Amino acid sequence: MIKDAELLAKEQREISISEFFEKNRHLLGFDNPAKALLMAVKEFVDNSLDACEEAGILPDIFVSIKKVGEDVFRVTVRDNGPGILKEQVPKVFGKLLYGSKFRGLGTTGKQSRGQQGIGASACILYAQLTTGKPAQIESWVKGKEHYKCALFIDTRTNEPLVEKEEIVENGLEKHGVSITLELKGMYRTVKGPEEYLKETAIANPHAQITFVRPDGTRITFKRGTDKLPVLPKEIKPHPYGIELGTLIKMLKSSSSKTLLSFLTTKFSRLGINAAKEISKMAKVPLSLHPYEITREQAEKLLKAMQSIKLQRPPTDCLSPIGEEEIIKGLKKEYKCDFVTAISRPATIYRAIPFQVEIGLAYTQDLKQDGQIKLIRYANKVPLFYQQGECAIYKAIADTDWRRYGLQHTRGSLPIGPIVLLVHLASVWVPFISEGKQAIASYPEIIKEIKLAANEVGRRLKKYLSGIERKRYKEMRIKVFEKYSNEVVKALSALTNQDEKKVCEIVMHSINERRGEEYGK
């Protein structure tokens, strides 16, 4: 049928974000059953860790996966976080784009695992789409309430549909959230939920994670430290990273009465002197009301803001794992012959603070002649897919590992029984897609990863040449031992001493050498 403007108008309508993601689920990482099951574990565990951290609680997380149909799994994730108020539960879980993590352009920011307020509700949407079953949610708020509900998402409106609701008194002690979903999935051991939890445990040694596998067996990734990570602080945007549209938006919606107060309160590292300099350069008076400022004036202000010299943004908005904790995490999960870690100082890309950390473990758990095991993290969350597209992989594959004693073809991973943990912490991780599996290759990020890789590489080389030296000495001692009988006889003849005594002296000398080597 041929359509004119009026007929076309009749077809036009608004689509809810739920409807959009329902159809475009691959954009959120739900492109196949194995990935879908992994995503369900990942999103809820990430949320649990964030909530515990914000509430200053050492996380205790329970995850179970049970097969309940041919390709249907029941997933439960339970934490000991602060819980969620009963009024908030339906919205937090039953509405896409609702949450506390999203920080708009030009607003304050800090490091967190989640970024968007999409992950958890997307899992619920996927479960409902594939099995038609609601999410079962329980929340305990200390000394307040124990709330239970079964929840669907109305995709036409992107609003929660609560099916059964129950509010029970809660004691003074219990707190946390539990969520159970049934969804179409596939359970994999390689790059599956268990590996995800193991890698999460390494980067979060302050967390204890228990996992019940589909076969009913249970594994606990034990807490490795009782020290909670330092809480990141919120920071304001830095003038160097602002775009014109954002600045205009900030001006129009600002509660400041003058441009002076706007400039000095809404940005980081921008004081009164800088504000005066900007005003002078842009020829825009500081007494203007932000709302009055025109697009043309804003353009001049921006140019000035980005041309004057300002301090770099503060970096206490970041929460690195820490060298000590990386070492603890790696030792906890791998038998290590040698382990080292480095936290680089924080720096910036596009005026956004970030920090790189690398841990290296030489382990008996891996083959001598295989590629190293690279584990990638962004804000302490393991990255599983799209390795080849990721800045971490690119930087590591492009480092010259032959200099550090490893076999290596540039462009791929080096060879050796090594676990290499690389962590990028940032207020805003530049993922290449909403599946959040690979980091975009900003040159500043690549550079920092390479610097850290070179440092652990140098340490590895030292360790490896130590091994080499020992092996050489031991070989020399063995040769000496082999001929010790002849030596003893000859010495005894030459010195006219008793053979037994000479033998004792020679063996003592050999053992002394050995002892030196082994630090006895």
Added chain:
Amino acid sequence: MIKDAELLAKEQREISISEFFEKNRHLLGFDNPAKALLMAVKEFVDNSLDACEEAGILPDIFVSIKKVGEDVFRVTVRDNGPGILKEQVPKVFGKLLYGSKFRGLGTTGKQSRGQQGIGASACILYAQLTTGKPAQIESWVKGKEHYKCALFIDTRTNEPLVEKEEIVENGLEKHGVSITLELKGMYRTVKGPEEYLKETAIANPHAQITFVRPDGTRITFKRGTDKLPVLPKEIKPHPYGIELGTLIKMLKSSSSKTLLSFLTTKFSRLGINAAKEISKMAKVPLSLHPYEITREQAEKLLKAMQSIKLQRPPTDCLSPIGEEEIIKGLKKEYKCDFVTAISRPATIYRAIPFQVEIGLAYTQDLKQDGQIKLIRYANKVPLFYQQGECAIYKAIADTDWRRYGLQHTRGSLPIGPIVLLVHLASVWVPFISEGKQAIASYPEIIKEIKLAANEVGRRLKKYLSGIERKRYKEMRIKVFEKYSNEVVKALSALTNQDEKKVCEIVMHSINERRGEEYGK
């Protein structure tokens, strides 16, 4: 600051889809200035072609790009489509997820260039973010109105903010839409707007596209045919492609009074007999009201629906380019020595109809010893990025082109002066990301592309061996010519004929042979 459930609740809020994409613009393909400028051209041209096609109008599209600042470009796209009613203009352009193209799960579908109702408004959002300027829109509806406005998007609410509005009388003749944006961008000649328009012109030979480059020069991609493509029909979903959640949603919102009428009117290829069979197998009576059907019953119905034998979905929802049009399109833009095309019959993946077409041109415009030029299309829209990830590239690189006379290393593109056009038409193109640049590698899709590639490969081989044969014969004739003097002398002596006459006969004979070869 440590936060309990109540403090956390205070931070929770709803985010608008505009705010989300404002921050996550890379998800829509705006990751760098060059891509952003291309996207602006692409989205509006695609929309124009869709609108013209639906209205049965031969498209006449004007595109201009002008540099107006250091890295700022003014882009205008104007078409002769049916126009947009003044009430609709603000929503169509100033609201993400608004439009006529989005078809939810379990609803009817047909092939179109746009799929989501995001592209155009995302461009406007990007322009406003980077330059702070509104989109300038004009719409002419035949015999009705000429509407002008300047438009922003309020990202907090995802609602249009109309700045200036003007309604003028419109004559009886003029119709179409014009949009002008100013945005941060970078103009590239390789994989840039001009190449995009050229490839669009090839796959849409019924369209005329005029382009004014930033340097002011003008190029017109002329119309190659006056035949409009056949309009695709809307189809209902096929039972084999439905998921449980979708079926439940359809049941709950159905206006049908009985299961029988639901089954027979909401799906394609499902008649009364099939409905009876389904009902019997699932043990769910056909007289039930769809609303009453429980989740468990729906599960049984779905199983039954997907186990009985049904016809494949109809394929008139597709709008292929057509073999003749592909040949016209290629000839129009390349000097071709040989050109061929094939449209495969339509088939399905996950119960979704699709169709593959390939055109091959052997051309003097390309180098003999370079890789072939692969141009990829999805629903007649050229794909520019992520080639390596795309099913089209994978299938072509995995075809054995040596069998067809080309140099080729499996896994990369073959060598030769060849343009290879590959088109996938589908009701639902499975893009790997919202940037819509690469098609997911469903085995059914790969298979169809390979079948088509093999067919054009065979034709190419015939052509190439024809060239080879000619070259061989010509060589033989040349050898004969070389010795013709001696031959003439000898023949003249032997036959006692005049040398001149013998020479004439011999030359005639040679030229006759040549003529045969060149089809004189």
